[in-house]
Amino acid sequence: xxxxxxxxxxxxxxxxxxxxxxxxxxxxxxxxxxxxxxxxxxxxxxxxxxxxxxxxxxxxxxxxxxxxxxxxxxxxxxxxxxxxxxxxxxxxxxxxxxxxxxxxxxxxxxxxxxxxxxxxxxxxxxxxxxxxxxxxxxxxxxxxxxxxxxxxxxxxxxxxxxxxxxxxxxxxxxxxxxxxxxxxxxxxxxxxxxxxxxxxxxxxxxxxxxxxxx
Amino acid sequence: xxxxxxxxxxxxxxxxxxxxxxxxxxxxxxxxxxxxxxxxxxxxxxxxxxxxxxxxxxxxxxxxxxxxxxxxxxxxxxxxxxxxxxxxxxxxxxxxxxxxxxxxxxxxxxxxxxxxxxxxxxxxxxxxxxxxxxxxxxxxxxxxxxxxxxxxxxxxxxxxxxxxxxxxxxxxxxxxxxxxxxxxxxxxxxxxxxxxxxxxxxxxxxxxxxxxxxxxxxxxxxxxxxxx
Amino acid sequence: xxxxxxxxxxxxxxxxxxxxxxxxxxxxxxxxxxxxxxxxxxxxxxxxxxxxxxxxxxxxxxxxxxxxxxxxxxxxxxxxxxxxxxxxxxxxxxxxxxxxxxxxxxxxxxxxxxxxxxxxxxxxxxxxxxxxxxxxxxxxxxxxxxxxxxxxxxxxxxxxxxxxxxxxxxxxxxxxxxxxxxxxxxxxxxxxxxxxxxxxxxxxxxxxxxxxxxxxxxxxxxxxxxxxxxxxxxxxxxxxxxxxxxxxxxxxxxxxxxxxxxxxxxxxxxxxxxxxxxxxxxxxxxxxxxxxxxxxxxxxx
Numbered sequence: 001x002x003x004x005x006x007x008x009x010x011x012x013x014x015x016x017x018x019x020x021x022x023x024x025x026x027x028x029x030x031x032x033x034x035x036x037x038x039x040x041x042x043x044x045x046x047x048x049x050x051x052x053x054x055x056x057x058x059x060x061x062x063x064x065x066x067x068x069x070x071x072x073x074x075x076x077x078x079x080x081x082x083x084x085x086x087x088x089x090x091x092x093x094x095x096x097x098x099x100x101x102x103x104x105x106x107x108x109x110x111x112x113x114x115x116x117x118x119x120x121x122x123x124x125x126x127x128x129x130x131x132x133x134x135x136x137x138x139x140x141x142x143x144x145x146x147x148x149x150x151x152x153x154x155x156x157x158x159x160x161x162x163x164x165x166x167x168x169x170x171x172x173x174x175x176x177x178x179x180x181x182x183x184x185x186x187x188x189x190x191x192x193x194x195x196x197x198x199x200x201x202x203x204x205x206x207x208x209x210x211x212x213x214x
Numbered sequence: 215x216x217x218x219x220x221x222x223x224x225x226x227x228x229x230x231x232x233x234x235x236x237x238x239x240x241x242x243x244x245x246x247x248x249x250x251x252x253x254x255x256x257x258x259x260x261x262x263x264x265x266x267x268x269x270x271x272x273x274x275x276x277x278x279x280x281x282x283x284x285x286x287x288x289x290x291x292x293x294x295x296x297x298x299x300x301x302x303x304x305x306x307x308x309x310x311x312x313x314x315x316x317x318x319x320x321x322x323x324x325x326x327x328x329x330x331x332x333x334x335x336x337x338x339x340x341x342x343x344x345x346x347x348x349x350x351x352x353x354x355x356x357x358x359x360x361x362x363x364x365x366x367x368x369x370x371x372x373x374x375x376x377x378x379x380x381x382x383x384x385x386x387x388x389x390x391x392x393x394x395x396x397x398x399x400x401x402x403x404x405x406x407x408x409x410x411x412x413x414x415x416x417x418x419x420x421x422x423x424x425x426x427x428x429x430x431x432x433x434x435x436x437x438x439x440x441x442x
Numbered sequence: 443x444x445x446x447x448x449x450x451x452x453x454x455x456x457x458x459x460x461x462x463x464x465x466x467x468x469x470x471x472x473x474x475x476x477x478x479x480x481x482x483x484x485x486x487x488x489x490x491x492x493x494x495x496x497x498x499x500x501x502x503x504x505x506x507x508x509x510x511x512x513x514x515x516x517x518x519x520x521x522x523x524x525x526x527x528x529x530x531x532x533x534x535x536x537x538x539x540x541x542x543x544x545x546x547x548x549x550x551x552x553x554x555x556x557x558x559x560x561x562x563x564x565x566x567x568x569x570x571x572x573x574x575x576x577x578x579x580x581x582x583x584x585x586x587x588x589x590x591x592x593x594x595x596x597x598x599x600x601x602x603x604x605x606x607x608x609x610x611x612x613x614x615x616x617x618x619x620x621x622x623x624x625x626x627x628x629x630x631x632x633x634x635x636x637x638x639x640x641x642x643x644x645x646x647x648x649x650x651x652x653x654x655x656x657x658x659x660x661x662x663x664x665x666x667x668x669x670x671x672x673x674x675x676x677x678x679x680x681x682x683x684x685x686x687x688x689x690x691x692x693x694x695x696x697x698x699x700x701x702x703x704x705x706x707x708x709x710x711x712x713x714x715x716x717x718x719x720x721x722x723x724x725x726x727x728x729x730x731x732x733x734x735x736x737x738x739x740x741x742x743x
Binding site: 047050051052071074077080081084086087088090091100101148149152154 | 341343344346347348349350351352353354355357361364365367368
């Protein structure tokens, strides 16, 4: 089953054609690695797949249906969650952040907090649960953001440079978490410009350069 | 110099003795300022939020209009409001002139643009990633707006407190619409105006000290909130 | 959406449930902010007062600042149980407030303006209450030599000719109206740089004249009050009485013009001021042992 199917997807930023994808497919329960230098269009592609950027042209389907962009795209955004390269944490504590996606889906606070705690355990954030999100270190922020994306309960996670700018210790932890996620059968699309760390979990490597697949 | 020092000494003594006239004027100031701030916030915060988030025709013009009205002298507002509230004006039937409510009306007119502009700035300065983060986590359009609002809440709180500081130090509106009636509409500022007219330097200083204290506490609170 | 606004309760709860030792500062701050808001709200509702039953009096700064009204009004309020709210402005402004129906009664001192107010039908009931007098005050050195003059016009001309500084209220008050009348009577219509129109109240004008060693026209009451408080050291120069007579009238705003005014209360107030009791209070009012106002109501009861 193909989760994502993209064909001739184009995205323009002002006059520049920053994305020109001939064809990309993502299979269910697999990990796809997006590689390429900085500025090659990885982030733009992920944001298009997340339903946050509306492409100019092309066919883009999720689970066989065309993705709806813009204000009416709530359903797609609830099925696919993006972890940004530099994630933003809302004001408040860690638990409040992690439970956000669950509360957005109408879950009661008690229930949302319970589910959020599961994600917090999975991402080794249990020590941070009541900390002020604004006072976390870079690595902690990334882990909390990962927990938050995970807790939202999406079928597919898009991770944009999950270990960039992190020290060795934090990178190792995140890599471990991603491996566990991959093993649990969730579909992952992971972008990185240093692909070595992820080679063991990747089944498919899509390489981008100047917005095109090479 | 002696005149000045005597004035200060007299003023501080009055504050320490909790001079009833000073305390009464302080009470009226706080009361009137409180209601004016609440009402101005109820109008100004949504306006500021809409101007920051919305994309509609005339938005730029509305912002320019608001920013211009920030520079409106309070006596002009007082005069206009008098025209409306006077028995001969369109709102004369409400019999508000020379009551604390009349001062509140004038101060609301003064404070709404202030709250709106400040809150607009605070909403506009919320991190751009907030919207996208909320969207990708599955927030509905309403929740996205609410989330942005929550992120801007300290800035909005600061806008409200700034409005309180502004309205409690205002004199023209309070004088024209309140009438400076002792124990009823005499605020700290109108009392200062009266005492300085009578040459009562010490009493004026005492009133000024209390007014400064009120504004100081307000600013302290504002800083405390913004620090987080 | 509602769930988010409630979330702090849950945070509080989960904090209580959690045994871990940590300091959770943001919660405390949040809690304090909410406590503050709650206090403000309580304060707000507590302070909300409905409109009062009251008598609105517009009067001149001279009567208010002298302290006379503080003697008169408690007696009236005790008798009728209705508070008198005094709005003290210049005579011109006071009459305009009456004309617009924004007050119930006016207590002023400008005969010609009062006549016009009555003629145009804005006043319903007018009574003489009291008088004091205007005086020309100046520095003790008396550079214009007006102390020995017997006539107001002569005094003013000497001030003009010696180019001594003259401070005018310039604010459409009763005193200002009187001053302009006196200059007109003296045949002076052109003023030089020695003439300073301030646009200020009597107190400020007196203090300015004192600072700059100039002359000015003042009501005796305000002058005595300021001298008593040591604010000015000007001396009374020039002639007394005659055209410097300064009578005060009380006028009820015409209910035919403004049906909403408290004419009933206004009449009670007028009756009180012109009664033996009111006139007695005016007569006995002293500022540093000096009588400021002379009651002159006709047929006091």
